[in-house]
Amino acid sequence: MAPQQRLDRIVAQIAQSMVAEVCSVYALRADGVLELYATVGLNPKAVHQSQLRLGQGLVGTIAASSRPLNLAEAQKHPAFEYLPETGEELYNSFLGVPILRAGRTLGVLVVQNEAHRAYGDDEGEAMETVAMVIGEMIATGDLRSLSSAGVELDLAKPVTHHGQPLSEGIGLGHVVLHEPRVVVTAMFNDDTQAELERLAAALSSLRLTIDDMLSRGDVAFEGEHRDVLETYRMFAHDKGWVQRMEEAIRNGLTAEAGVEKVQSDMRARLSTVTDPYLRERMSDFDDLANRLLRQLISGEPSHGAKSLPEDAIIVARHMGAAELLDYPRDRLRGLVLEEGAPTSHVVIVARAMNIPVAGGAKGVVAMSDSGDAIIVDGLSGHVHLRPQPDVEAAYAEKVRFRARRQEEYRTLRDRPSVTADGHPVSLLMNAGLLVDLPQVEQSGAAGIGLFRTELQFMIAATFPRAEAQERLYRSVLDAAAGRPVTFRTLDIGGDKVLPYFRNAPDEENPALGWRAMRLALDRPGLLRTQVRALLKAASGRELRLMLPMVTELHEIDQARALIMREVKHLSRFGHGLPLTLRIGAMLEVPSLLFDLDGLMEKVDFVSIGSNDLFQFMYAADRGNSRVADRFETLSPTFLRALKSIADAAARHETPLTLCGEIAGRPLEALALAALGITTLSMSPAAIGPVKAAILKTDMAALRAAIADPLENGSTGADIRDIIREYAEAHAIAL
Missing domain, CATH: 3.20.20.60 (Phosphoenolpyruvate-binding domains)
Structure with a gap:
């Protein structure tokens, strides 16, 4: 079945199950525009023609904030904007949820009704679940060629992060996520009770692992400070977190899909938090969720031995000095951190190993996938993710020039x-x-x-x-x-x-x-x-x-x-x-x-x-x-x-x-x-x-x-x- 047909069928099934007159999917393009990709109830001629900027209208507001909107009278909302080509002025009630993947917004899923009504929490949960499926369709590139404007979706566009230079040098290579996102392929369960039992067993094993790490005293070797592990222990026993995952399973998801849904929701909600303490706690939660996902999928909470490419550039939120030393030096070309300062332990070690480092690259983990081309400029602090060919060529020449200069310097050694x-x-x-x-x-x-x-x-x-x-x-x-x-x-x-x-x-x-x-x-x-x-x-x-x-x-x-x-x-x-x-x-x-x-x-x-x-x-x-x-x-x-x-x-x-x-x-x-x-x-x-x-x-x-x-x-x-x-x-x- 062609991608457009599958998407059309999905929106039709959602409209039927939600008893909604309208169901629409908007995909976020690389130029920051939300394009209508499929609809039931709106003017079909508006598909691939109707567009909204980030922050424009209700759909743009959802995409910009990564938060759902549930409105009984949509037209009274200050962000409401009428698009004549869609014919949506007839509809009053509105429920829209962001299409998220790894905390990153890829689009918006919307249902509308003519009657004034408020959608229930269970309907919101169902919408978020389906949005995950659509997110995977977008992420795998199934919808890549559908835009009539010929603009790529917001998947592989070049992104430049302006960070802080922490260790000199230039590295060209491919992304290796220090805590890689676990890919969840099984989304829907056939046996809710069995999935609940899988979750309980994985949680039990995870808690034992954390307790064992603390009792063995190998905290530093694992690269995690003891207080972080104590926080892990607290999160692992948090009843609210467990209940949210169990609720997602009861709504039809597998155990791993439930973990990912709760993790993605939390990332989106805290993406704008500036308080450093809360952001640090979010990192703790994120690491724990990844451990739980690996426990469910592979039976091991750690990602084990890493198979590195020859030109690996490690991308991480934060990491310890010992963790960097776990990677084979001959394959490391650079390090990118969302956090980190010149005096961070890992930066001191990286500098000693002559590894280029850029820090303060906020959001780089969520924007990266393992294997993405990346350039880290330890001289300016810039990080070029999925760089355009001319940028890559310019940096390759810069590296060759530095290599020639280093050869000249070697002749001065004695x-x-x-x-x-x-x-x-x-x-x-x-x-x-x-x-x-x-x-x-x-x-x-x-x-x-x-x-x-x-x-x-x-x-x-x-x-x-x-x-x-x-x-x-x-x-x-x-x-x-x-x-x-x-x-x-x-x-x-x-x-x-x-x-x-x-x-x-x-x-x-x-x-x-x-x-x-x-x-x-x-x-x-x-x-x-x-x-x-x-x-x-x-x-x-x-x-x-x-x-x-x-x-x-x-x-x-x-x-x-x-x-x-x-x-x-x-x-x-x-x-x-x-x-x-x-x-x-x-x-x-x-x-x-x-x-x-x-x-x-x-x-x-x-x-x-x-x-x-x-x-x-x-x-x-x-x-x-x-x-x-x-x-x-x-x-x-x-x-x-x-x-x-x-x-x-x-x-x-x-x-x-x-x-x-x-x-x-x-x-x-x-x-x-x-x-x-x-x-x-x-x-x-x-x-x-x-x-x-x-x-x-x-x-x-x-x-x-x-x-x-x-x-x-x-x-x-x-x-x-x-x-x-x-x-x-x-x-x-x-």
């Missing part, structure tokens, strides 16, 4: 990093995982300027034992092959919550709360265990320890006393010790700017944590997309603060490094070097571009060019323009 006028600039790399270590050699880094020891803790199921810590730290030193390595002691708290760390408080502003050095000094056992492992791993070598988020100088004294206690302990029991031990501090809290001389005298080296220092100076949360880019990193205010640090370090001959995102961008790196900060630590991929810029720069000339605007209060944009003009004049790629 060249000393020295400016055109003979000033050395040391380029180090940031790391935190074993997967980072081969890049020390590959990138040509002069060493590891920041090893984030907390990443080992964040991806573990339980607190790593001292022996495991020692093995990791020894591996890092071995991989560095004599190059300097700076280990930052445990920097947890704030946004870096360990799921197995039960003493973490619920803080209103965790970035300014109990974290990093504050936590370590209050819980000295954590720091002592880590320091002991580091001392043993560095036996016979140099050990550089860096203290994070130092706020007052006495914190350095306390930490140094604790470290020296561990040195004495190991010495007493005959353990090998480092040949040299250097203790440094991260300068990321503005209070230290007012005691720079005291700081330089107390430590062996200083590292500027530019990310936190910048956000604290401007009271701008770098994880908040509304303010993260509001302030200029090259503003004279911030640059003068950095120069004061560089001057103090020079006075005291204290080695100074800057770790942070600005170190890895060539333009900003040139500005930093001009200020006198000549040791920079960055991601491995950034070393080549920064070195290429350094080699061509006459640092004395650049320093002279920015001196006046730096001292006389010009804007950051002015300083940026000066450096850009200098780069263009000297063929320096930025």
